[in-house]
Amino acid sequence: MDPWSYLPNPWRLAVDEVARTRFTTLEEIRFRIGRPAHLYGAGWNQPLRHASLPETVSSAELDRIVGVLTDHSVYARVEELCQGYLTLPGGHRVGIAGRAVSDGGRVATVRQITSLNLRVARAVKGPGEALYQRLTANERPLGSYLIASPPRGGKTTLLRDLVRVLGDGGWRIVVVDERSELAGFGGTGHSGFGFDLGYHTDVLDGWPKPEGIQVALRTLGPEVIAVDELGAMQDYAAVWQARYSGVRVIATVHARSLDELRYRKDFIGLWEAGGFDAVVFLSADPRPGTLQQILWWSDGR
Amino acid sequence: MMSLWMKLAGSALVVASTAGLGRLSARPYAERVATLEEWLRLLRRLATLIEWKRMPLREAFGEVARGSPRVGAAVTRFVQELNARDEDFLSVWRRFLDNIPQLWEDDRAVLDELGRTLGRSDVSHQREQLQAAERELERLIAEARWQRQHEGRLGPALLTAAGIMLAIVLL
Numbered sequence: 342m343d344p345w346s347y348l349p350n351p352w353r354l355a356v357d358e359v360a361r362t363r364f365t366t367l368e369e370i371r372f373r374i375g376r377p378a379h380l381y382g383a384g385w386n387q388p389l390r391h392a393s394l395p396e397t398v399s400s401a402e403l404d405r406i407v408g409v410l411t412d413h414s415v416y417a418r419v420e421e422l423c424q425g426y427l428t429l430p431g432g433h434r435v436g437i438a439g440r441a442v443s444d445g446g447r448v449a450t451v452r453q454i455t456s457l458n459l460r461v462a463r464a465v466k467g468p469g470e471a472l473y474q475r476l477t478a479n480e481r482p483l484g485s486y487l488i489a490s491p492p493r494g495g496k497t498t499l500l501r502d503l504v505r506v507l508g509d510g511g512w513r514i515v516v517v518d519e520r521s522e523l524a525g526f527g528g529t530g531h532s533g534f535g536f537d538l539g540y541h542t543d544v545l546d547g548w549p550k551p552e553g554i555q556v557a558l559r560t561l562g563p564e565v566i567a568v569d570e571l572g573a574m575q576d577y578a579a580v581w582q583a584r585y586s587g588v589r590v591i592a593t594v595h596a597r598s599l600d601e602l603r604y605r606k607d608f609i610g611l612w613e614a615g616g617f618d619a620v621v622f623l624s625a626d627p628r629p630g631t632l633q634q635i636l637w638w639s640d641g642r
Numbered sequence: 643m644m645s646l647w648m649k650l651a652g653s654a655l656v657v658a659s660t661a662g663l664g665r666l667s668a669r670p671y672a673e674r675v676a677t678l679e680e681w682l683r684l685l686r687r688l689a690t691l692i693e694w695k696r697m698p699l700r701e702a703f704g705e706v707a708r709g710s711p712r713v714g715a716a717v718t719r720f721v722q723e724l725n726a727r728d729e730d731f732l733s734v735w736r737r738f739l740d741n742i743p744q745l746w747e748d749d750r751a752v753l754d755e756l757g758r759t760l761g762r763s764d765v766s767h768q769r770e771q772l773q774a775a776e777r778e779l780e781r782l783i784a785e786a787r788w789q790r791q792h793e794g795r796l797g798p799a800l801l802t803a804a805g806i807m808l809a810i811v812l813l
């Protein structure tokens with residue numbers, strides 16, 4: 342299901358009636374208080390207009406939308422809200438902007454929500470196979486890789502497709518899907534997941550990356566572990582642990598270049614010790630997922 | 643002889659119908675107690691599903707509907723309306739309470755207050771809200787039992803006595 346199907350009416354109805362040509366390329370909808378809802382697609386954007394819609398989005402309307410998107414059960418989604426997002430069944434992401442309420446230096450919740458951003462998650466088949474061919478060319482064995490790009494650069498989509506290729510190719514993979522974006526937990530089809538991740542793939546949905554990696558190592562006997570968006574020190578420590586255990590890791594990270602990554606101590610320690618065999622840089626130009634460069638550890642650090 | 647039998651039969655019918663009417667007049671008291679007791683059980687099960695499983699309200703209510711013969715049908719309708727994803731929670735909740743006629747005004751007020759907070763905060767606050775509602779329901783149940791015991795017996799007794807008197811007069 343598209344993320345728009347989870348919106349309450351009249352928004353759902355209004356999006357359904359967007360011209361077919363645009364609907365198929367629709368990527369996101371943004372709701373901002375005091376402005377009309379706005380649609381963004383591949384190379385186009387326009388305000389969402391419909392006879393049944395209010396001229397602009399009100400605070401009460403945003404609250405109603407969030408209520409419906411959280412299934413009227415904030416307690417079940419507090420961890421996500423504190424990190425500024427919600428994941429809908431099928432792996433679609435809803436970004437949330439508002440005022441953080443802190444408790445002991447930690448964000449306890451978000452109130453006065455001022456904007457929402459619903460983004461569709463789509464499976465793209467093909468780039469994973471192409472990347473796999475490049476990574477294993479010249480009889481190079483499958484290794485550990487870091488896929489890097491700026492936000493919206495297509496790294497999650499590429500990782501998902503690469504996992505599918507490996508999973509269907511007989512590799513035993515465990516996906517640690519902290520934000521339910523890779524597998525799209527709760528989606529329709531593919532054994533309860535929104536996306537096909539391959540035949541030999543197991544998914545740890547909703548597990549924080551460090552705990553998920555440890556559980557995978559202890560109980561699921563993977564040959565490859567896949568995780569999205571490394572960030573915290575504990576994430577890198579968990580990758581270390583997996584590498585020490587002889588398990589390959591394929592991960593993604595926000596970064597445009599190796600220079601940007603060099604500022605991150607956790608990454609540098611891992612990279613210099615050979616924790617990753619290559620870093621794959623993607624670009625959003627001319628379109629998300631464009632392969633820019635593969636930097637091999639063996640070619641120099 | 644025939645007319646005596648007719649009179650006896652008529653009197654028996656009068657007594658039976660007034661006794662029946664008496665029982666009918668006591669029914670709301672008994673039904674209120676049973677419904678509130680079921681609500682209390684429902685809230686306790688709901689608290690477990692929320693606290694332990696972090697189950698969203700739609701699923702949690704779907705689960706508790708199965709073991710609730712009195713309010714189960716209304717709960718199922720409530721879940722269906724939540725599934726439609728069109729209205730705010732409180733509107734759907736109030737319609738749900740409207741579908742349970744056995745609830746009295748005081749009972750509705752307590753449950754309406756719960757509906758204002760249900761699902762809107764983290765688990766610890768949900769626990770507090772549910773516990774507060776449970777305490778209120780326990781108070782209402784005690785009150786309802788007292789009413790069933792006293793007022794609920796008065797009506798049937800008076801009506802049955804009136805029926806007997808009428809029968810004597812008829813005879």
